Amino acid sequence: MWRDAALVAGRDLRLELRSRVGMNQVAPFAVLVLVLFAFALDTEGGVLQRTAPGLFWVAVLLSALLAIQRSAGLDAPDGVRDALRLSGLDPAGVFLGKVAAVAVQLAALEVLLGVGVVVLYDVELGGLWTLLATAVTATVGLAAAGTLYGVLAAGLRVRETLLPLLLLPVVAPVLIAATRASEAALEGVALDVAPADWLRLLVVFAVIYVAFGVAAYGPLLEEA
Amino acid sequence: MSSRSTTSSALTLTLGLAALVALGTTVALGLSLPQTVEQAHYSKLIAIHPGLAWASYVSFGVTAVASALWLLPRTRSRTWDLIAGSAAELGVLFTALTLVTGSIWGRPTWGVWWVWDARLTLSALMLALYLGYLALRRVPGDPDVTARRSAVAALLAVLVVPVNHFAVEWWRTLHQGRSLAQMTPQDDLDGEFIGAMLVGFLAMTLVFCWLLVHRYRVARLEADVEDEALDVALAERRREAERV
Amino acid sequence: MDPAVHLRGAVCLLGRFPALAGADLDVDPGEVVLLRGPNGAGKTTLLRALAGLLPVTRGEAVVLGHDLVRDRKAVRPHVGYLGHSPGLYDDLTVRDNLRFWARAGRHELGDALDRAGVDARLHGVQVARLSAGQRRRVALAALLVRRPRLWLLDEPHAALDAPGRDLVDGLVRDAAAGGATVLVASHELDRARSLADRAVVVAGGTVEPEAANVA
Numbered sequence: 001m002w003r004d005a006a007l008v009a010g011r012d013l014r015l016e017l018r019s020r021v022g023m024n025q026v027a028p029f030a031v032l033v034l035v036l037f038a039f040a041l042d043t044e045g046g047v048l049q050r051t052a053p054g055l056f057w058v059a060v061l062l063s064a065l066l067a068i069q070r071s072a073g074l075d076a077p078d079g080v081r082d083a084l085r086l087s088g089l090d091p092a093g094v095f096l097g098k099v100a101a102v103a104v105q106l107a108a109l110e111v112l113l114g115v116g117v118v119v120l121y122d123v124e125l126g127g128l129w130t131l132l133a134t135a136v137t138a139t140v141g142l143a144a145a146g147t148l149y150g151v152l153a154a155g156l157r158v159r160e161t162l163l164p165l166l167l168l169p170v171v172a173p174v175l176i177a178a179t180r181a182s183e184a185a186l187e188g189v190a191l192d193v194a195p196a197d198w199l200r201l202l203v204v205f206a207v208i209y210v211a212f213g214v215a216a217y218g219p220l221l222e223e224a
Numbered sequence: 225m226s227s228r229s230t231t232s233s234a235l236t237l238t239l240g241l242a243a244l245v246a247l248g249t250t251v252a253l254g255l256s257l258p259q260t261v262e263q264a265h266y267s268k269l270i271a272i273h274p275g276l277a278w279a280s281y282v283s284f285g286v287t288a289v290a291s292a293l294w295l296l297p298r299t300r301s302r303t304w305d306l307i308a309g310s311a312a313e314l315g316v317l318f319t320a321l322t323l324v325t326g327s328i329w330g331r332p333t334w335g336v337w338w339v340w341d342a343r344l345t346l347s348a349l350m351l352a353l354y355l356g357y358l359a360l361r362r363v364p365g366d367p368d369v370t371a372r373r374s375a376v377a378a379l380l381a382v383l384v385v386p387v388n389h390f391a392v393e394w395w396r397t398l399h400q401g402r403s404l405a406q407m408t409p410q411d412d413l414d415g416e417f418i419g420a421m422l423v424g425f426l427a428m429t430l431v432f433c434w435l436l437v438h439r440y441r442v443a444r445l446e447a448d449v450e451d452e453a454l455d456v457a458l459a460e461r462r463r464e465a466e467r468v
Numbered sequence: 469m470d471p472a473v474h475l476r477g478a479v480c481l482l483g484r485f486p487a488l489a490g491a492d493l494d495v496d497p498g499e500v501v502l503l504r505g506p507n508g509a510g511k512t513t514l515l516r517a518l519a520g521l522l523p524v525t526r527g528e529a530v531v532l533g534h535d536l537v538r539d540r541k542a543v544r545p546h547v548g549y550l551g552h553s554p555g556l557y558d559d560l561t562v563r564d565n566l567r568f569w570a571r572a573g574r575h576e577l578g579d580a581l582d583r584a585g586v587d588a589r590l591h592g593v594q595v596a597r598l599s600a601g602q603r604r605r606v607a608l609a610a611l612l613v614r615r616p617r618l619w620l621l622d623e624p625h626a627a628l629d630a631p632g633r634d635l636v637d638g639l640v641r642d643a644a645a646g647g648a649t650v651l652v653a654s655h656e657l658d659r660a661r662s663l664a665d666r667a668v669v670v671a672g673g674t675v676e677p678e679a680a681n682v683a
Contacts, residue, residue, distance in 0.1 A: 004572070011557070011568050018594065019559040074557065082521055083555025083610070086544045087572040148380070152360070152373055162359055166377070169352035170384050173391035180395065201390055208383050216376050366481065454486070458479075461489040461673045 001093040008089070008097025012071060013104060021070055022105050030063040030109055034116045048121040053182035056117050057138075057175050063109050064102075064142050064171075065164055071102050072150030072163070081154075084221065091218030095147060099213065102143040110135055127185030130195050134185065137202035138178040144209035145170055151220045177201045232438070239434040246427035250275070253420040270417055273325040275424030276318050277347065279432045283315030284350065284385070286436070287357075291378035294371060302447060305371040308378060310439035312357055314432060319351045346392045353381045367450070470533060472497040472618060472649040473518060475675070477527035480510075480517045487513035489673030490527065495651065497617075500644050502660045503653040504678065505670035511653040512552070514670060515620040518651070519549040532618055545573065548616030550624055554607035558596035562586060562606050565595060566613065575613045584609035585635045600627040608639065619643055619650040625659060637663050 016022050037055045041047050048055070075084060075098075084094065117123050125131070146167060153162045181198040232240075254271030290308035293299045326344050327337050338344070361374050473495040480488035487510050495501050503511045516522045518531050520540035529536035534543040556565045562581070570577045581591060584605045595603060604627060611619070619640070625633045633656075640650050640663055653670075654660040661667065667678040 007568070007571055011560070011564075014564060015557060015559050018561075077553060079551055079553030079555040079607075080557065081555075082516075082519075082549065082551060083569065085521060086519065086547070086549060086555075087569060088545050088574070089572045152377060158359075158363060162356075162363075165352075165359060166356040169349045169356065169388075170380070172349055173384075173387050176391040176395045197394065201387065201394075205387055208387070212380060212383070219372065220376060454481075458486045458489050461486050463672070 001090045001096070004090045004093025005096035005100065008094050009100040009104075010097075012074065012098055012101030015074060016101070016105060022067065022108070026063050026066045026070075026105075027109060027112055029066060030059050030113055031116055033059040033062055034113065034120055038120060049123050052117050052121045052123045053186060054179045055121070056113055056182065057178045059113055060106065060110055060138075061142070061168075061171060061175055063113075064106055064146060065167065067102055067105050067109070068143075068146030068150055068167070069160060069163060071098055071147065072154055075151075076154050081221070091221050092214040094221075095151075095213045095217035096210075098147045098150075099140070099143045099210065102147060103139050106139045106143060107135070110139065123186065125186070130185035130199075131182060133199055134178050134181040134195075134202065137199060137206050138174050141174050141202060141206035141209055142171055144206060144213050145174075148209060148213040148216065151217055154220075173201065174205060177205075236434060236437050239430060239437065243427065243430035243434045246423065246430050250420065250424045250427040253416075253423055257417060257420055271420040271424045272428070273322065273329055274421050275428035276322040276325060277343070278425050279428040280315055280318035280322050280347070280350070282429065282432055283311045283318055284354075284381075286311040287315060287378050288382040291375035295375045295379070302367075302371075303444075305367075305375070306443040306447060307436070307440055308374065309358075309361055310436055310443050312354055312361075312378070313439060314435050316351065316354045316358065317435075318428075318432070319347055319354060322347050323351065342393045342395070345395075346389055349388050349392070350385065353384065357381065367447070470497075471495055471530075472499070472532055473651070474530040475528065478517065478524050478529045479526035480513050480522050481525055482513065482522075486673055488517060488524075491670075491673065491675045493668065493675045495649055497649050498644055498647050499666070500640060500650045500652070500664045502657075502664035502667040503651060503670050504657065504667055505653075509670045510673045511670045512622055513673075514675070515549065515622050515651060515653060516551070518543075518618070519547045519620050520544045521549070545614075546616055547618045547620055548611040548614050549620045549622075550604075550607055550611055551622050554595075554603045555610065556595045556603060556606060559594060561592050561594055562598070563591045565606065566609055569610045570613045573614055575615070577613060580609040580612040581606075583612055583639070585632070601629060601632050604628055605632065605635070608636070612639070617648050619648055619652075621650065621652045621654075623654055624652060625654060625656045633659060 034055065037059075038048060041051065075081060075094075118125060149163060149166045149170065153166060177198040181195045181202070184195040184198075250271050257271070287308045290304045290311065294301070294304040294308065323344065326347070330339060330341075330344075331337055357374060357377050360377055361370060363370065471494045473493055475491050475493040478488055478491045478493075479486060480491075489510075491510070491514060493514075503514065505511050513522060517524055517529065517536070520531070520534075520536060520543040523540060524536050527537075531543045532546050534540075534546075536543060555569070557568075560568070566577055566581060570580075582588075586602070586605045586609055590598065590602060595606065598606070604624070608624075621636075621640075624636045628636065637659070640652065644650055652660055652664065669676045669678055
């Protein structure tokens with residue numbers, strides 16, 4: 001399973017490198033979202049700084065939708081789906097590989113957005129370990145949930161409109177938890193709910209979706 | 225089942241009657257409740273709003289259990305898939321009503337139609353989850369394939385709900401600074417309010433059961449029609465072969 | 469000797485539609501069989517079911533000793549399926565595609581690309597830039613890598629130029645000579661007839677042996 005996962009992750013990342021969709025479309029979109037927020041909100045009075053964590057994670061979420069759509073679309077064409085099933089690859093491995101590839105792309109995006117937020121919104125960084133832990137757990141959770149729902153909606157002509165509808169209510173808690181944890185990290189604000197609790201929620205979310213995906217990806221891939 | 229032209233039967237008539245009686249009692253009790261200082265007439269909504277929320281959770285639970293039963297090879301049967309779909313539709317109905325009554329109830333207290341209270345937000349998220357589930361069911365295709373996808377989606381939603389619950393609870397209840405109007409008017413309530421609420425629970429449960437039986441039977445009839453169409457198509461196919 | 473393919477009353481559903489409505493078929497190992505029939509008759513469904521891709525809901529279906537009704541996944545490593553759309557990633561190069569699919573099935577790449585007649589200059593080109601005919605050759609290479617005992621070819625000659633079609637024929641003959649069983653669905657009747665040992669007609673979801681003799 002791990003060998004297959006590595007193989008698939010490598011393939012997805014190579015696909016990304018060759019097609020440059022992430023760089024040419026998703027990244028500019030993400031930065032655009034940040035800029036649009038700045039237009040919409042008051043750039044004076046520290047509004048941007050205070051809401052930066054939330055805006056950051058919203059931008060990540062919207063960009064993640066694109067990245068996930070793209071990842072799901074790679075294995076959607078009939079010929080490819082058939083070949084995948086005929087190949088003897090362990091479906092759990094395929095799932096993990098795709099999750100890893102999406103997570104790597106999201107991580108790169110988050111670094112970019114992080115820089116964007118610091119520069120555009122004039123935010124001071126702090127609590128880096130918490131930020132890092134938040135980002136890692138949230139990213140894995142998003143990637144796993146997205147890949148799972150991606151195959152759930154795969155092969156359907158309506159996949160592109162269905163996937164956001166399915167995914168957004170599901171990843172709402174990630175948005176909430178990641179934002180709150182990031183806020184705590186940045187401002188050192190003592191929240192009534194400790195950042196550790198939020199992180200725990202993110203970990204639970206990630207574990208649920210990775211476990212479910214490993215179990216369900218194969219059966220979901222099957223129905224031709 | 226008694227007759228093919230309607231979906232009613234002794235069971236549904238009994239259920240329907242019981243539900244009607246319970247509902248009537250609920251309304252009567254509700255209207256007879258005294259007005260509270262803060263909420264005037266609106267406090268009477270306690271009779272039906274929590275009941276509706278309860279029914280939405282029941283619907284959700286039935287969908288989840290039916291989906292699980294469908295997924296297990298030993299208990300797999302079209303029946304469970306049809307029940308899951310029917311219960312989900314009812315879930316959308318009850319959740320939407322919960323949101324509407326919650327909004328109406330809160331308006332005089334908050335002065336606005338919506339507030340990001342933990343329970344309302346959670347209900348809104350659940351509504352979105354349900355709608356996604358129903359959208360998934362509507363995609364045309366092999367019924368077994370649809371059943372499998374929907375069952376997986378339903379079980380995923382079950383896992384999502386507790387996570388959402390904690391996230392939203394923590395988010396709203398412990399938000400710094402702002403003082404939200406408490407959305408738990410049950411706190412300082414007298415027995416008669418609690419009584420009306422409980423009768424409301426009973427009434428909504430009965431209404432749910434009644435609706436579920438009818439909706440399931442309609443779904444079953446639809447499925448039977450499709451099966452007949454399949455046999456016709458099979459016969460047609462064979463005749464095609466003979467023509468060649 | 470056990471047949472390579474044995475179907476009795478096989479039923480395959482596509483949604484609600486019975487694409488295969490009680491198909492009977494027996495094929496011995498090493499045979500090359502042509503599947504004829506009008507469009508929509510079920511040729512593609514038959515090939516996909518034999519590949520273990522589609523569930524057989526009723527009847528008997530045994531391929532290469534594997535019971536498809538019980539577990540259709542077991543037969544997959546042993547078959548090579550060439551469908552209408554090539555199972556290739558558009559944005560990867562020819563070589564990357566082959567390497568991925570070879571490693572996925574734990575095969576060696578070998579000289580598959582050469583044997584499939586894929587020009588060496590194209591090896592580093594993205595699949596999206598290739599013509600349909602070139603893509604078909606790459607798909608054939610991916611099939612060769614698997615060294616399957618059962619070849620399932622769905623209209624392999626379509627969109628190929630004359631040398632390409634000759635290549636397909638050559639590969640089929642080599643495969644059969646090596647003991648593999650080949651089922652070819654084709655509208656190119658003359659060419660396919662010279663290739664095949666016999667022909668069957670697929671119509672209305674069932675399979676009938678051809679009345680006339682195969683030339």
